[in-house]
Amino acid sequence: MPGFSIPLVTPDTAIAVTTDAESGFRTAFTEWAATGTQ
Helix, strand or coil: CCCCCCCCCCHHHHHHHHHHHHHHHHHHHHHHHHHHCC
């Protein structure tokens, strides 16, 4: 959509989403690593 310039993602929300995804990924990765090494 050309000209669609409403900032839906502000730096604050981007940081919040990134942190949330990162912690979720780390939790999943930790669990995967724990099961994979047993």
